Amino acid sequence: MPRRSPTPRTPRAHWLLLGLVLLVLCGLLGLDVLLNRAGVASTPSGTRQFVPESAFAGGSVIDPREPVVQHPPARHLALTFVDGPDPQWTPEVLAVLAEHRVHATFFLTGAQAAENSALVQRILAEGHEIGNRTLTRTDLRQAGDLRIQLELQATDLVLAGTAGITSNLVQPPYTTTGSLDYEAWKSFLRIGNHGRQVVVADLDSQDWRQPDPAAVLANSTPRDDRGAVLMMRDTAGPGTVQALDHLLDGLQRTGWRVDSVGGTFQLPTTMNEAQIVERIAGTMLVAIIKLSSWLADTLRVLLWLATALAALRAVFVLVIVPIHLRRSRRWEPPWPISQRVGVIVPAYNEEAGISSTVRSILASEHPVEVIVVDDGSTDRTAEVVERLQRRFPRIRLIRQENAGKAAAVNTGLAAANSELVVMVDGDTVLEPDAVGHLVGHFTNPAIGAVSGNVKVGNRGKLLGRWQHIEYVTGFNLDRRVYDVLRCTPTVPGALGAFRRSAIQEAGGVSDDTLAEDTDLTMALERAGWRVVYEERAISWTEAPATYRQLWKQRYRWCYGTLQAVWKHRRAVIERGAAGQLGRRGLPYLVIFQVLLQVIAPVIDVTTFFALFTEDAGRIALTWFAFLLLQLVPGVIAFRLDKERLGPLLALPLQQIVYRQLMYLIVVQSVITALAGARLPWQKLERRGQLVAARRQ
Incomplete structure (x- = not known):
């Protein structure tokens, strides 16, 4: 949701630099292959004609x-x-x-x-x-x-x-x-x-x-x-x-x-x-050859490191997820919470999907009040909500000038009449029992927030299927790990429940970062509150339908996450819930969602160039091992989420194509963060495909 701000200082020249660096790297790796590939002798013809x-x-x-x-x-x-x-x-x-x-x-x-x-x-x-x-x-x-x-x-x-x-x-x-x-x-x-x-x-x-x-x-x-x-x-x-x-x-x-x-x-x-010219040229050539050899050796080390990190994540999943499964099956709230819950929907240009979102909230089994905060939409979002408001008195519409998502959420919090609130994006559709599953956890007075289980609704096409795999095998699986380790870094904006007093204690929803949901979650934990994950609270979101929209969304997510990690870096030396976040959650997030993403291209680059060397068999085997290490957690995650395994057939292609896009996004986010640029909120185009997709 955009907010007015000075023209952003985005370092666009970094793409030219990145392209030049990639070109040089590929040239050096190609040189190393040329210099070190196994020589092959041709078969002598045997003819001695014209030979003295x-x-x-x-x-x-x-x-x-x-x-x-x-x-x-x-x-x-x-x-x-x-x-x-x-x-x-x-x-x-x-x-x-x-x-x-x-x-x-x-x-x-x-x-x-x-x-x-x-x-x-x-x-x-x-x-x-x-x-x-x-x-x-x-x-x-x-x-x-x-x-x-x-x-x-x-x-x-x-x-x-x-x-x-x-x-x-x-x-x-x-x-x-x-x-x-x-x-x-x-x-x-x-x-x-x-x-x-x-x-x-x-x-x-x-x-x-x-x-x-x-x-x-x-x-x-x-x-x-x-x-x-x-x-x-x-x-x-x-x-x-x-x-x-x-x-x-x-x-x-x-x-x-x-x-x-x-x-x-x-x-x-x-x-x-x-001659002197030969010595100078020779010295330069020697330096280039040494650099190509060093680069190839370094990439092979990074290849093993990336594979080791993937194996480590697989171990985390195999060890920790069963613990979460046993806990979640045994857990039931000691008494039901019947108080009405305020569901806050910050909306900016959500005309295509806002009706489905509001109707799904009204269909909740738990008593709810819907608070839609229209943040200066330029389309018919407010008109759609007003029509619904005439039929359903539990809807409240608040209009304000465009100020950004954080400001819209704070407006909704101020207007809520309940201690427990649920936050939902304007493109999200809830299952009827989602709110009830979320608020049940607040019988524990130590809990400040509960993360829901967000699924991709528009998964009919290949891009949506890839994002479906990512949500299930990445985001939701990691939330189970975080839940056991008590260090959840993000309650997603698409579905999360909060104590309003806890948010106020943490200073409200901040606009310091582009990932306001991550920033808020970390702030709550640093204030001493527990954050848990409820897999049964399911919502459906409309994932970006084009690569351009996907790039904008993930760029904002990744850059905002880096901002939040830096903002809350002192949690590493703090105690209690803050220390658990700092010494468990932040390292896990940085290692597996940033570091692994940055070095993972080594898997593909090294494998490609190794196909032309005598190490081709060993490197190719490592690449397949890396792919298998992605597949094992994927099967576990799909089973846990009660999803069909069919979409996992797209996993190999996802690793080759979709993963490269994610790499570039992480690299751009890191470069932007290092350059100190501040990005505006990047609103995604919604197509209203969610309801139709859920009926498939």
């Missing part, structure tokens, strides 16, 4: 520009390590090499080098060579010239940014003498177009299969006295380290010379000093 016969004679260094194929001298072994550096195993490999005083060539992938820049510098400082293994360890046989250029140049930039060098040597992934074919040879020619030399191994330790050290040693030992190029992996594990120690000891004892590629082949230049 000398290329099959053993390990070699090929200059594709001539082309010239060089082989190592007899009893010379060029020792290479590929796919590193690895923070755990590369230092151990370096230690073994230092012990045997052997130099090697480390063909580094750009992604790994960026993540472990200190190791790149150490490899260079200890006299070893550094070669290019491409940025993403992709099979270059199926890559075009542009892709090959990008893979090699990006890796050179990483090397320039980490160690100040670039490399002339390239070891193409998935290519050894045994797999050399025409497709591989074409990729060599493309590599030569960029001024590089290609190193092809003829001995493969196969340590990537992680066999025992004896098997790695057997695969790595030359079969005869011909020179060879050995390929090992400093990422494979302890088998490689142990086998390397035994291999070097045996080769050195038998007179073999083990050296780097440059030393074995007597190459004049294998590495170049990077």
Whole structure:
């Protein structure tokens, strides 16, 4: 219900900023997927057409520009390590090499080098060579010239940014003498177009299969006295380290010379000093790669956190809701309350539904007086109520200038003749026994307010069905938890009963926040009153029928809730009912209705990008676990509310579509709150669909 106020200062530029942030995040996550996805080797064609016969004679260094194929001298072994550096195993490999005083060539992938820049510098400082293994360890046989250029140049930039060098040597992934074919040879020619030399191994330790050290040693030992190029992996594990120690000891004892590629082949230049431009660009690229890796790791942590929070909520439900169920079944008021109750209906432009609302109140089994406060409506709301007033003398109509919902409720409270009052929105329809169930709790003098069970009436379409699921599995289920913990933060404006004296003691209904119902409930608890939930007191509300209206409503709710939490934050250190609210209700609300909503998009974002990585199975399983953790409380809540389970079939789609809208609303609310903006009341458009929907 709007009230006149200065033009709101809404930070609309935050959407542009949020869009830019999302674009950057998606770009970084895409980069991380590109850098860390599992490489897939293409199947060699087997054809040797146009491939020089000398290329099959053993390990070699090929200059594709001539082309010239060089082989190592007899009893010379060029020792290479590929796919590193690895923070755990590369230092151990370096230690073994230092012990045997052997130099090697480390063909580094750009992604790994960026993540472990200190190791790149150490490899260079200890006299070893550094070669290019491409940025993403992709099979270059199926890559075009542009892709090959990008893979090699990006890796050179990483090397320039980490160690100040670039490399002339390239070891193409998935290519050894045994797999050399025409497709591989074409990729060599493309590599030569960029001024590089290609190193092809003829001995493969196969340590990537992680066999025992004896098997790695057997695969790595030359079969005869011909020179060879050995390929090992400093990422494979302890088998490689142990086998390397035994291999070097045996080769050195038998007179073999083990050296780097440059030393074995007597190459004049294998590495170049990077230019200043390359160093600057490389430093920036390394920073971007590290940021993408950090972001991906952080999102995976948040994925587990979001799943853990969902599991925690499920545990809360499974443990606490049965307690509430047993209590509610046993509870009956010690004596009936027969006094007339004032039902206050603040109304602004409620022409479409006000008649149904008033008629449902008049049909209550408990004695009631209806007080409609027309807050300056610009439609025919007051005329509709006046016509009803002529037929039903228990209706009182009060008109006032538009001042907002809080002011309208305060007007109704001042006009009420009863100590017990019920507040109902102008789009709500009550069940005949709802008022009686509510007021029965006031036989306990400690109770200041009672929350009713609000249901979505217009649930025929998909958007309404999604909101129906949210009301039952979210709002109403949480109210049961709050009731057991004695920390209910909100008595909904759609249906709630109050002691009028308790509201007056708390200072009346405040307009400090947009969630006046939450603000009032928290104020009552901080004043020492108990607030309980009555599931049998049912009302039907008309939920927003369009996404735009839904956005306006939930934005106001979320922003108002944040305002109320901040306003009543001191309840955390207070005692009694206030302390229960502060140390139970507020944390539960912030964790599950704000924090979980903010980080829950991680579930979908991480799952999407993980589908392109080797973690796809594990992440997808986590996503389904998260969905299951939403379904379990949903089934329980629907059973407790005696609802059909059919609408839960829309839950998976709700998690994919509807949930994203809720995320954006929470994010906008948090940003608006941090910016300190004050929003006006946002009146929703009513279509009078409630009665028809209830007859379905």
